[in-house]
Amino acid sequence: MRRTMRLMLSCNELGLGHLSRIMRLGKMLEEKGNELFFYSGGKAYKLLRKEFRNVYHCTPVAWYENSYGIITSASILNILFPIPRFNPENRGFEIKTPSAIETIRRYYDLRGKIRKIRPNLIISDGDLHALRLAQRWRIPAIYVTNLIRPRYGFARALTPGERFVERYIKKCSKVIIPDNPMPYTICEYNIGDLDDIGIRDRVEFVGTFFDITPVKGSEEHIFASISGPLGTKTRLMQIIIPVLSSLNVKSIVSLGEARENNRSTKIGNCTLYSWLAPEKRQELMANCKMVIFSGGHSTCFEVIKYMKPSICIPTQPEQVGNAKKLRDLNCALIAKDKEELKHAIQEIEKEGEFFKDNLRRLNKYSNRFNGLEKTIKIIEEIGG
Numbered sequence: 001m002r003r004t005m006r007l008m009l010s011c012n013e014l015g016l017g018h019l020s021r022i023m024r025l026g027k028m029l030e031e032k033g034n035e036l037f038f039y040s041g042g043k044a045y046k047l048l049r050k051e052f053r054n055v056y057h058c059t060p061v062a063w064y065e066n067s068y069g070i071i072t073s074a075s076i077l078n079i080l081f082p083i084p085r086f087n088p089e090n091r092g093f094e095i096k097t098p099s100a101i102e103t104i105r106r107y108y109d110l111r112g113k114i115r116k117i118r119p120n121l122i123i124s125d126g127d128l129h130a131l132r133l134a135q136r137w138r139i140p141a142i143y144v145t146n147l148i149r150p151r152y153g154f155a156r157a158l159t160p161g162e163r164f165v166e167r168y169i170k171k172c173s174k175v176i177i178p179d180n181p182m183p184y185t186i187c188e189y190n191i192g193d194l195d196d197i198g199i200r201d202r203v204e205f206v207g208t209f210f211d212i213t214p215v216k217g218s219e220e221h222i223f224a225s226i227s228g229p230l231g232t233k234t235r236l237m238q239i240i241i242p243v244l245s246s247l248n249v250k251s252i253v254s255l256g257e258a259r260e261n262n263r264s265t266k267i268g269n270c271t272l273y274s275w276l277a278p279e280k281r282q283e284l285m286a287n288c289k290m291v292i293f294s295g296g297h298s299t300c301f302e303v304i305k306y307m308k309p310s311i312c313i314p315t316q317p318e319q320v321g322n323a324k325k326l327r328d329l330n331c332a333l334i335a336k337d338k339e340e341l342k343h344a345i346q347e348i349e350k351e352g353e354f355f356k357d358n359l360r361r362l363n364k365y366s367n368r369f370n371g372l373e374k375t376i377k378i379i380e381e382i383g384g
Contacts, residue, residue: 003384004033004035005035005120005121005379005380006035006037006117006118006120007029007034007036007119007120007121007122007123008037008039008117008119008121008122008123008130008139009022009025009036009037009038009039009122009123009124010038010040010058010110010122010123010124010125010127010129010130011038011039011044011124011125011126012040012044012125012126012127013045013060014060015227015229015296016043016044016047016227016256016298017296017298018044018125018126019043019044019048020209020298021144021178022038022048022123022125022144024372025123025125025209025372025375025376026038026051026052028372029376030052035054036053036054037113037117037119038052038054038056039055039056039058039109039110039127039130040055040057040058041057041058041060041106045058056109056112057109058109059102059105059106059109060106061099061102062096062099062102063075063078063099064077064078064083064085064096064099065229065231065232070155070316070317072155072157072158073157075099076157078096079098079099080100081098082095082096082097082098084096085231103129107132107133110129110130111137114133120383121139121140121141121382121383122134122139122141122142123141123142124142126145128165128168131143131168131171131172132168134171134172135168140173140382141171141172141173142174142175142375142378142379143169143174143175143176144178144375145169145175145176146177146178146179146186146190146297146322147190147191147318148166148169148175148190148192148197149162149166149190149192149193150189150192150318150320150321151190151321152189152317152320152321152324153314153320166197169199170197170198170199172202173202173382174202174204175199175202175203175204176204176375176378177191177205177206178208178209178297178371178375179205179206179208179297179371180207181205182205184329184366185205185325186300186301186322186325187318187321188321188325189320189322189324190317190321190322204374206369206374206375207368207369207371207374208301208366208369209372209375210298210301210302210305211305212301212363212366213367214305214306214307214360215282215286215305216286216307217286217287217288217306218287219287219288220250220288221250221251221287221288221289222244222249222250222252222288222289222290222292223252223253223284223288223290223291223292223308224240224251224252224253224254224291224292225253225256225291225292225293225294226240226254226255226256226294227254227256227293227294227299228256228296228315228316232315233255236294236313236315239313239335240253240292240313240341241253241267243338243342243345244268244270244292245267245269245270247268247269247270247345248269251271252271252273252288253270253271253272254273254284255272255273255274255275256275257274257275262274262275285303285306285308286306288308289308289309289349290308290310290311290345290348290352291303291306291308291310291311292310292311292313293311293312294313294314295312295313295314295319295320295322295326296319297318297322300326301366303331303332304331304359304362304363307356307359307363309331309348309352309355309356309359310326310331310332310333311332311334311335311341311344311345311348312326312327312333312334312335313334313335313341314334329358329362330354330355331358331359331362333347333348
């Protein structure tokens with residue numbers, strides 16, 4: 001008879017991709033009668049509280065970034081020193097706490113109730129601090145990630161830190177990659193050489209956590225999804241909105257702002273929504289002719305589900321890797337600015353069927369795997 005488990009689940013709050021995965025996993029684990037304890041910060045913490053009972057806040061840890069992405073020199077300086085940054089939401093300056101202090105606070109936030117929870121297993125989605133906790137308290141850990149060693153856009157100055165934290169990944173019982181096996185791994189360029197890292201024997205490519213049963217829809221509009229940290233969201237808005245609002249084609253933009261009061265604004269033929277409920281987002285994506293997004297891993301599998309040609313505007317190294325892989329599979333184009341975005345829209349309008357054929361093949365292959373079921377099985381083997 002299977003034993004009920006006490007599970008501690010922690011997720012990175014940068015963007016909402018980690019959150020969406022941990023929530024899907026949590027729902028299935030909860031249905032099986034397990035007792036769950038969640039940790040996260042920012043918007044992820046607030047959204048988790050709406051869906052689960054035992055949800056605890058932990059201090060967010062972030063690089064220093066602005067609308068141009070991660071600023072390497074400032075991030076290194078910010079390890080020890082507080083520095084000012086502009087917050088585009090309140091249009092004012094604020095002081096960012098040193099990341100070393102954020103790291104210490106997060107670790108102690110995670111450790112706070114560890115004796116009371118007494119977890120059989122720690123499951124971390126993108127949160128290396130939880131892996132450190134697991135190692136120190138000798139608790140089995142599973143790491144869910146689509147990013148280990150990014151090939152593109154990652155500053156060499158940050159490589160020593162990257163190698164340092166890999167020691168926590170090496171101590172995990174399993175590393176779960178929620179993606180297709182090679183050679184159709186969307187995050188392939190973000191994983192690195194598993195033999196060189198030393199984790200080949202404990203890595204599982206389980207498939208996506210999302211239902212990607214193909215859905216056919218119409219082609220009524222262009223759909224753009226804007227998400228991620230504040231700085232990079234601002235950059236995406238500055239590129240996408242002026243271009244779409246100048247077109248004669250109908251377009252819809254989701255700004256990814258999880259607020260109580262949803263609002264919409266229209267600029268030309270472009271309609272902006274502050275937030276879309278999952279059902280509405282699915283409907284709009286199913287009925288669009290193309291998708292514009294940053295290259296986030298979760299959204300990559302959304303475009304595979306709906307088999308929609310896409311244009312990626314990466315703002316972070318991880319997104320660059322995902323975008324290049326989709327492009328190499330002839331499923332997407334990459335744009336860096338307004339002019340490139342306009343050209344990419346025209347190219348997809350002209351060569352749409354070419355991209356759709358490749359997406360249909362990728363969708364068929366991706367549907368051979370059920371990432372959630374495989375992950376649940378691994379969790380039960382290790383923690384049960």
